[in-house]
Amino acid sequence: MPRPFHRDITFSIDGREVTAPENTILVDAAKYGDVEIPVFCYEPKLGQPVGACRMCLVEIEGIPKLQTACSTPVKDGMVVHTLTDRVKEAQNAVVEFLLINHPLDCPVCDKGGECPLQDISFGWGAGVSRFIEPKRHFEKPLSLSPLVAIDRERCILCYRCVRFSQEVAEDYQLVFEERGAHTYVSTFNGHPYVAPFSGNIIELCPVGALTSKPYRFRARPWDIEQAGSVCTLCPSQCNVSFTVRDDRVLRVLARDHKEVDDGWLCDKGRFAYQAIHADERITRPMIRDGGELREVSWDRALDEAAAALGRARGKVAAVVGGQTSNEEGHLLSHLVRDVLGSSDVESRVAGAPSAELRVALDHPDLQATVPDIEFAHAVLVIDAEPVDDMPIIDLRIRKGVRRNHVKLGVATSRPSSLDPNASAVARFAPGAGEAFLAALNAALGGGGVLSELAEAAGTTEQAVRDVAALFDATDLVILYGERLLSGPRADQTARALLNVAGKSFERGRDGAGLMEIPAGTNSRGLREVGCVSDRSPAEIAEAAAGGDLTALYLLHTDPLVDLAGEWEPALDRATTVIAHSMFLTPGIAEHATIVFPAESWAEREGTVTHPDGRLQRLRAGIGRPGDVRACWQTLAELSKRLGADISILTGSMATAQMAEHVPIYAGITHDELGGQGVRWQERDAASAYPGDVDFGPFGLEAPPVRPRPSGSELQFATFRSIWGGPEVAASPALQFLRSRPRVLLSPADAQRLELFDGLAATVAPDGREAVEATVHVRDAVPEGSAFLESDVAGVVGTAGIRKAEAAVVV
Amino acid sequence: MSPAQWPPPEGVVQPIKGPQEIGGPKGVYRAFGETLRGLKTTFARIPEGTTTYQYPEEKVPVYPRFRGRHRLHRFEDTGLEKCVGCSLCAAACPADCIRVVAAENTPDNRVSAGERYAAVYEINLSRCIFCGYCEVACPFDAITMGHDYEMSDYDRADLIFTKEMLLAEPLERTPLRAEGE
Numbered sequence: 005m006p007r008p009f010h011r012d013i014t015f016s017i018d019g020r021e022v023t024a025p026e027n028t029i030l031v032d033a034a035k036y037g038d039v040e041i042p043v044f045c046y047e048p049k050l051g052q053p054v055g056a057c058r059m060c061l062v063e064i065e066g067i068p069k070l071q072t073a074c075s076t077p078v079k080d081g082m083v084v085h086t087l088t089d090r091v092k093e094a095q096n097a098v099v100e101f102l103l104i105n106h107p108l109d110c111p112v113c114d115k116g117g118e119c120p121l122q123d124i125s126f127g128w129g130a131g132v133s134r135f136i137e138p139k140r141h142f143e144k145p146l147s148l149s150p151l152v153a154i155d156r157e158r159c160i161l162c163y164r165c166v167r168f169s170q171e172v173a174e175d176y177q178l179v180f181e182e183r184g185a186h187t188y189v190s191t192f193n194g195h196p197y198v199a200p201f202s203g204n205i206i207e208l209c210p211v212g213a214l215t216s217k218p219y220r221f222r223a224r225p226w227d228i229e230q231a232g233s234v235c236t237l238c239p240s241q242c243n244v245s246f247t248v249r250d251d252r253v254l255r256v257l258a259r260d261h262k263e264v265d266d267g268w269l270c271d272k273g274r275f276a277y278q279a280i281h282a283d284e285r286i287t288r289p290m291i292r293d294g295g296e297l298r299e300v301s302w303d304r305a306l307d308e309a310a311a312a313l314g315r316a317r318g319k320v321a322a323v324v325g326g327q328t329s330n331e332e333g334h335l336l337s338h339l340v341r342d343v344l345g346s347s348d349v350e351s352r353v354a355g356a357p358s359a360e361l362r363v364a365l366d367h368p369d370l371q372a373t374v375p376d377i378e379f380a381h382a383v384l385v386i387d388a389e390p391v392d393d394m395p396i397i398d399l400r401i402r403k404g405v406r407r408n409h410v411k412l413g414v415a416t417s418r419p420s421s422l423d424p425n426a427s428a429v430a431r432f433a434p435g436a437g438e439a440f441l442a443a444l445n446a447a448l449g450g451g452g453v454l455s456e457l458a459e460a461a462g463t464t465e466q467a468v469r470d471v472a473a474l475f476d477a478t479d480l481v482i483l484y485g486e487r488l489l490s491g492p493r494a495d496q497t498a499r500a501l502l503n504v505a506g507k508s509f510e511r512g513r514d515g516a517g518l519m520e521i522p523a524g525t526n527s528r529g530l531r532e533v534g535c536v537s538d539r540s541p542a543e544i545a546e547a548a549a550g551g552d553l554t555a556l557y558l559l560h561t562d563p564l565v566d567l568a569g570e571w572e573p574a575l576d577r578a579t580t581v582i583a584h585s586m587f588l589t590p591g592i593a594e595h596a597t598i599v600f601p602a603e604s605w606a607e608r609e610g611t612v613t614h615p616d617g618r619l620q621r622l623r624a625g626i627g628r629p630g631d632v633r634a635c636w637q638t639l640a641e642l643s644k645r646l647g648a649d650i651s652i653l654t655g656s657m658a659t660a661q662m663a664e665h666v667p668i669y670a671g672i673t674h675d676e677l678g679g680q681g682v683r684w685q686e687r688d689a690a691s692a693y694p695g696d697v698d699f700g701p702f703g704l705e706a707p708p709v710r711p712r713p714s715g716s717e718l719q720f721a722t723f724r725s726i727w728g729g730p731e732v733a734a735s736p737a738l739q740f741l742r743s744r745p746r747v748l749l750s751p752a753d754a755q756r757l758e759l760f761d762g763l764a765a766t767v768a769p770d771g772r773e774a775v776e777a778t779v780h781v782r783d784a785v786p787e788g789s790a791f792l793e794s795d796v797a798g799v800v801g802t803a804g805i806r807k808a809e810a811a812v813v814v
Numbered sequence: 815m816s817p818a819q820w821p822p823p824e825g826v827v828q829p830i831k832g833p834q835e836i837g838g839p840k841g842v843y844r845a846f847g848e849t850l851r852g853l854k855t856t857f858a859r860i861p862e863g864t865t866t867y868q869y870p871e872e873k874v875p876v877y878p879r880f881r882g883r884h885r886l887h888r889f890e891d892t893g894l895e896k897c898v899g900c901s902l903c904a905a906a907c908p909a910d911c912i913r914v915v916a917a918e919n920t921p922d923n924r925v926s927a928g929e930r931y932a933a934v935y936e937i938n939l940s941r942c943i944f945c946g947y948c949e950v951a952c953p954f955d956a957i958t959m960g961h962d963y964e965m966s967d968y969d970r971a972d973l974i975f976t977k978e979m980l981l982a983e984p985l986e987r988t989p990l991r992a993e994g995e
Binding site: 109110111112116117145220221222223224226227 | 898899900901902904905914915916917918928929930953954
C-alpha cells in the first residue's frame with residue numbers, strides 16, 4: 005500500500021482556526037492548534053483507537069453527545085470545544101471514576117512523578133472524590149514475567165498492553181480476564197509473559213500497573229537524567245534514551261524514531277544495559293605475562309602494543325566486530341593499512357560477494373528504507389529471521405501486514421515466526437539460498453528449469469511459484485540476510501539476487517528495493533569505511549595458523565565465539581593478539597596478549613550506519629568506568645606511536661577524520677546527524693558512489709547439487725538467537741532467556757532418532773567439534789533439517805545427531 | 815525629582831543638621847548622662863537574676879516548632895520505618911542535600927510498611943538550610959525537623975547523616991521551652 009496522502013483541512017477548536025491533515029485523529033489534530041486533550045488509552049503506535057478510557061471527551065457542534073477525540077477523525081469545518089462546562093464535567097467525572105479503584109499509593113509507585121494518571125488528575129480532575137467505600141483489592145505485587153511486575157490495583161484498564169500483545173507484537177499472550185470492576189490483565193493461561201518485545205508494555209502503561217523489575221524502586225524521575233543515544237546490540241540500531249543516575253544506566257527507554265524503530269525496543273536492548281555495570285567488565289589494560297593476563301598501565305600497554313605491531317609490520321590482520329563504530333573501523337583500517345602496510349581488515353563474518361557485486365547490491369537506487377517495509381505492496385524475507393537478526397524489523401513487517409495489507413513472503417530454511425502472517429512460505433535446505441534464488445529467477449521467467457532448481461534448493465515447485473506470485477506487486481521490498489551472501493558461492497548468489505531484484509522493481513523507484521539484514525550491528529558502515537579485505541575471516545585464520553600473519557587485532561570481537569572457521573590454531577600461532585573487549589570471552593581470556601578495555605554502548609562517541617544507510621550518532625550517556633579509554637583514542641595513539649602523522653583529540657575529530665577519507669560520507673559532522681541521523685543516500689556526497697555498475701541480468705551457473713544426508717545425518721545450520729552474545733550473558737535479569745544450545749528437529753526425525761523434547765542430544769556437525777544441545781521438537785521444522793542455536797551463526801552442512809550419553813539437560 | 819531638574823535649582827537643597835560638636839563641657843555632660851541612662855537599665859535588671867545559660871552544660875531550650883536536625887521515625891507499634899523511600903523530600907529540597915536510594919521489602923527483610931524502603935537515606939547537613947520543606951513534602955510523616963542544633967564537627971564528611979543516625983534517638987534531648995516561656 006503506498007503511503008497515504010492527506011490534504012489539509014481547516015477546523016475550529018476552542019475558537020481557534022487550525023489547519024491539519026484531513027482524517028487526523030482529533031487528539032493529534034488539536035496539537036496543531038496547541039490544544040491538549042487528555043488521553044490514557046490513545047496511542048497511535050498501537051493502531052486503531054479503542055476509546056476505552058473516555059478521558060478524551062470533547063464537544064463537537066452538530067453531535068448531541070460528547071465524542072471521544074481519540075477515535076474521531078477531523079473533518080473540514082468541524083467545530084470542537086474542549087473547555088466548555090459539559091466537557092469539564094465529563095472530564096472530572098472520568099477522572100473521579102478512574103480513581104475509584106486506584107490505590108493512590110504514589111509514594112511507593114515507580115511511576116510516581118512521570119505518571120499520566122497523576123498529571124491528568126491534577127490537570128483535569130476535580131481534586132476530590134466522593135467515593136468512600138472500600139476499594140477493589142488484588143494480590144500485589146505480582147510478577148507478570150521475570151522482567152515485568154504487575155500491580156492490578158493500579159490498572160485503569162486502558163487496554164494498551166493487551167493491544168500491544170495482540171496487535172503489535174502479535175504474541176497473543178495478554179488478555180483481560182473477568183468482567184466489569186473485576187477485570188484484570190493477565191496472560192491467557194496464567195504463564196509468565198515471556199516474549200521478545202515484552203518490555204514495551206512497561207513504557208506503554210499510563211499508570212504504575214506494569215513496572216520494570218530490574219528498574220523497580222531504583223530511582224524517581226527527579227533523581228535521573230535521560231541521555232539519548234543509539235543501541236548497538238543489533239543492526240536495528242534503535243534510538244534509545246538511557247536513564248542515568250549517579251553515572252549508572254538504570255533503564256533504557258525508546259526514543260521514538262519513525263524511520264528506524266517506530267518507538268519500540270526489544271527486551272535485549274531494553275534490559276541488557278545491566279552488562280554495562282557488570283563486575284566482569286574489563287576496566288584496565290592487560291598484558292599477558294607468564295601465561296596470565298595482568299593489569300598494567302595504559303602507557304605500558306600502548307608501548308607494548310606499538311612495539312609488537314611494529315615488529316609485525318606487513319604481517320598484521322584485523323578482525324572487526326559488528327559493534328565497532330565507523331570511526332573505530334576507519335582508524336583501525338588506517339592503522340593496519342597505511343601505518344603497518346598490511347591489507348587484511350575484515351568486518352564480515354564469512355566469505356562475501358566481490359566488490360563490484362557489492363557495489364550493485366548497495367547502490368542507492370536499489371536501497372529500500374525501513375518505512376518502505378510498512379508501505380510496500382509486498383515484502384519478501386529471504387534467509388533471515390528478523391526476530392533474531394534484527395528484531396525491530398519483525399514488528400515493522402507485522403505492522404505492514406496487519407495495517408496496510410502488505411503481502412509477505414518468507415523464504416528461509418529455518419521456520420520463521422513470521423510464517424503465520426505470510427501469504428507465501430517457502431522452506432529451502434540450509435545453505436541452499438543460491439539454488440532457491442535461481443529457482444525464483446526461473447519462475448519469474450529468467451531461464452533455467454524450475455523443477456530441477458527447486459529440487460536442488462530442497463523446496464517444492466509450488467512454494468517457489470507462490471513466492472514468485474508476490475512479484476506482481478509494484479513496490480516490492482526484499483529483505484535478505486547477510487548469511488545468504490556468505491559462503492564460498494557468494495558471487496553466484498549475489499548475481500541470482502540481482503537478477504531477481506531486477507525482475508521485481510524498477511531501479512530507483514521510491515518505496516521498493518533491497519535491504520540487507522546484516523550479521524553485525526554496523527556491518528554496513530564498516531563495509532563502507534573500508535573494513536573489507538580480499539580474504540575472508542576463515543582465510544585469515546588459515547594464514548595466521550600457517551604463520552603468514554604474526555599479529556592479529558581483534559576489535560570488539562572474539563573469533564572463537566563469533567566466527568566460523570578454525571580460529572583456535574590461528575590465535576595459538578600468532579605472536580601478538582591485541583583485543584579490545586568489554587569482557588574476557590573465551591578466545592580473549594585464552595589467547596590475547598594485550599587487552600584494551602572497551603567502552604560499552606552507553607559510553608561511546610561516534611557514528612554507526614543503519615542497514616538502510618542512515619548514519620546515526622552515538623553519544624556518551626555515562627562516563628567511562630575505571631581506566632577505560634575511548635577506542636578511537638587508543639587506535640589514534642597507536643598510529644601515532646608507530647610514526648603516523650595523526651592527531652585526534654575528540655570524538656568529533658575522529659568523525660571528521662573518517663568523513664574526510666570516505667567519499668560517500670564526505671562532510672558528515674555530529675551536528676548534521678543530530679538526534680535523528682541522516683541517510684547518506686539523501687546527501688549530496690552520495691554522488692561519489694561508484695557510477696558504472698553492472699546490475700545484470702547475469703547468466704547463472706547451475707547451483708551445485710547438494711548430497712542428501714544419510715542415516716542419522718541431517719542437513720544442518722546454526723543460528724544465533726536474539727538472546728546470544730556476551731551482553732545478555734552478563735545481564736542478571738536476562739539469565740532466564742540466555743541463549744543455550746538447542747537443536748530444533750522435526751517430529752519425524754526426532755522419532756527416527758529416538759529423541760524427544762527436552763532430551764540432551766549430541767550434535768556432531770561435519771568437520772567440527774560436537775556440541776551437546778537440548779532437543780526441541782517443532783512441527784514447523786522441515787523433515788531432514790536440524791538447526792542449532794549457537795553464538796557462531798552461519799555454519800552450514802550436515803550433522804550427525806544422537807542421544808547424548810549424559811542425562812536430560814535443562 | 816526627574817533627572818531634567820539636575821542639578822536642582824537654588825533653594826531646593828536643604829542643608830541637613832551636622833553632627834553635634836564633639837568635646838567641650840557640653841560633650842562631657844552628655845556622655846556622663848548617657849552612661850547613667852545605660853546603667854539604669856543594667857541595675858534595673860539585677861532583681862531578675864542571671865539569664866546566662868551555662869552552655870554547653872546547660873542547653874538553651876527551643877520552641878516546639880524549632881527546625882533543628884532532622885529525625886526519621888518508626889511506627890511505635892510495629893517498629894517498621896515510616897519512610898518508604900519515595901524521594902519526595904529529595905525533590906522538595908532546595909539545597910539538594912538529601913539522597914535516597916530505595917529498595918524493595920521482602921518477606922524476610924521487611925523494613926518499612928510499604929512495598930519499598932529507603933536503603934540509603936543521607937542528609938548532608940553541611941548543605942542543609944533547615945527550611946523544613948522535606949518535612950512538608952513527606953507523605954508519611956517519616957521525616958521531621960528535630961530540636962537538635964549541636965551539629966558542629968571536625969570533618970565535613972561526618973556531617974553527612976545516614977539513615978541509622980537519623981533514626982537513632984539523640985543522645986541528649988534538647989530541652990523544650992515551657993508553655994508561654
